[in-house]
Amino acid sequence: MSENALTQAPEALEPKTLVEGAYQRLRRDIIEGVHAPGEKLRVEHLKDRYDVGAGTLREALLLLVTDALVVAQGQRGFRVAPISIADFEDITRTRVLLETEALRQSIASGGEEWEAAIVAAFHRLSRAEQRLADHDVGTTQEWEVRNRAFHEALISASGSRWIRHFQRILYQQSERYRRISLFRQPIARDIHAEHQALFEATLARDATRATSILTEHILRTLDAVRRMPADFFTGKGKH
Amino acid sequence: MSENALTQAPEALEPKTLVEGAYQRLRRDIIEGVHAPGEKLRVEHLKDRYDVGAGTLREALLLLVTDALVVAQGQRGFRVAPISIADFEDITRTRVLLETEALRQSIASGGEEWEAAIVAAFHRLSRAEQRLADHDVGTTQEWEVRNRAFHEALISASGSRWIRHFQRILYQQSERYRRISLFRQPIARDIHAEHQALFEATLARDATRATSILTEHILRTLDAVRRMPADFFTGKGKH
DNA sequence: TCAATATATTTTCTCGAGATTTTAGACAAT
DNA sequence: ATTGTCTAAAATCTCGAGAAAATATATTGA
Incomplete structure (x- = not known):
């Protein structure tokens, strides 16, 4: 440290x-x-x-x-730590709040190194998503790492250490929910298109559009969890 | 727990x-x-x-x-943990982001108990501020506690546990900065008027005005620290 | 005098065992 | 059958001492 x-x-x-x-x-x-x-x-x-x-x-x-x-x-x-739908909604909404603000700050003050880092992270993520679409086994873990890296690169130029700190905690939390729900709902939806749009809007320094896409992108994960069976979080059902 | x-x-x-x-x-x-x-x-x-x-x-x-x-x-x-002006600015700005959002949520969904809690907390705080104005010694600690309680009461109806969690951490951090700078800059400025305005706007459910006042209220503490001597954070100067 | 190496001291990290508290089970009473 | 009390077992909390690492000091050579 x-x-x-x-x-x-x-x-x-x-x-x-x-x-x-x-x-x-x-x-x-x-x-x-x-x-x-x-x-x-x-x-x-x-x-x-x-x-x-x-x-x-x-x-x-x-x-x-x-x-x-x-x-x-x-x-x-x-x-x-216990989990619940309410908690996941809270995590997701708070993530939107922090991550969009951090993205706004990054777009406002990010330099060349920031752009380069995003380009690199996006490239790596795209490759992983391609492999994922080709049904390569064992690439989910890789995708997780690169997805996280991409999201962190986007906000890496934010001057706020605290927002990035909290964002990291929340991302980690949501990753836990995603892993648990992964069995039922694979990373199906065309997530690559979302990343692409987010990538382009960010590099175009269009803060309004970029944060809007990011918001939708994060919120969409809510649907997957909401579709879970009611007894999922009680631990009574067998999964 | x-x-x-x-x-x-x-x-x-x-x-x-x-x-x-x-x-x-x-x-x-x-x-x-x-x-x-x-x-x-x-x-x-x-x-x-x-x-x-x-x-x-x-x-x-x-x-x-x-x-x-x-x-x-x-x-x-x-x-x-080390301190710095940049860190305090970060803390303050992030606090504004989280606390205004939590206040917005509270105003939107707070019930009678929430209102009652605010009224009570504001009353207790006012008394402490009165005593403080009368130059009663040893009331600063009491004021600290009640000030914190008031701020927490305002956002207590926010459905977001995470925002409240982060807010608590940041408030604690800023309290540390305030304590350190207290020796040079006593709680002078008419802080009671600010609390009063914040109190009234909140109970009137005027989210725009309330968050605006809260923002100014929190940001004002930045001035006090910015006025500190340059060597304060290096620890070289004698205080 | 300065730099580099070697030694000595301090500090952190790690473990196992004892004391205290909580939890689970048996038993009795209403 | 349920509630309550008592006893036994398990788990947590706490401490002190030994191993490993980092820091400070001393020594040597240029």
Whole structure:
């Protein structure tokens, strides 16, 4: 973690310490649904799975509280943060608020390096989407990474470290929802066209159009989750 | 911590565990400037000051990372989050973005209980401001608490837990800046009139006017910090 | 005097075990 | 059958000590 905790992309660096290592693996497992939402996280069990001491694992769990992926309750241990449709709507709407503002700022003050970064990220993402359309297996993970990179590149010229910090947290949260709903609704809809339009409007410095497209783009993910069966979030149904 | 980590106001509850206790005291000390920005936080020293074991104190430090009051760096321990004018401007602008949106939502969907809570909070704040004007000593802390309570009451009807969560973090950050600059610039300007106007516009459900006043209200704190001597944030000057 | 290397000290990180609290189960009473 | 109490088990929280790393100090050579 370099100068400020807010500047640091939490997955970029490789773990310098056992705590960070456990933190990263635990985070991935939570986002991927290995540990179900609401599930109790018992230190005694997990310390074997992740091969660290109890204290070390507790610290990793504490770090995950920062990402709001884990909730700690007084004298009653840790728990995977629960999910709900209302929460996902909240995440999505707040993401729109922050991400459009950050995009506006970036368009206003972004320089050549910013443009170059977007072009590069878009190119990488397009390739992944092409491979995805060709039904190549195992490219979803790659797409996830590049999709995130594209979205971060778009707003990377925003002067606001705080907005980018919060955006990162929310994106991570929504990624968790997407992973969980992925089984039912693959990344079907023509998402590439949306990215293309977003890409062009941004480079054309058309803030109004770019933010409008971005808003629709983010909001569209709401439909997928809304179409889920009612018992999905209670955990009673079998999936 | 009840249902969701985001719903919990971190200072309301009394500590159920040693970690929480150390966390709360440590947080207060950082906000009040007892531990200067950028200062190294050595576990061996602090564990005596706060009367807990080393592991316990580390956990408290980790919790403070969530509030972005402490930064952790790989194998090099903990440090009080640094401050800068640019950071404070960022905090302030982001606060405006989030708090105005939350206020808009509250005005749109707030019910009677929301109104009642605002009336009560405003009353309590007014009394404190009156006492402050009468030069009563030791009322600044009380004012801080009630000012925060008033601002939270205003947006308490916002359906967005995430916005409220982020708002709380940012408010806490700005409180730190205010405390540090308090010595030079007391809460002079007629802040009560601003609160009064904000109060009235909100209860009148005039979202445009209310958010406009709130924006000015928050942005005005920027001036105080901008007037600080240039060497203030480097820590070279004596204060 | 300065730079570079080597040593010593400090600090962080990590683990395992004991104390406290919560949770689960058995049993009795209404 | 349900409620309540008591006991047993499990889990969390806490601490101190040892291993690893980073920092400060001393030494050597140009």
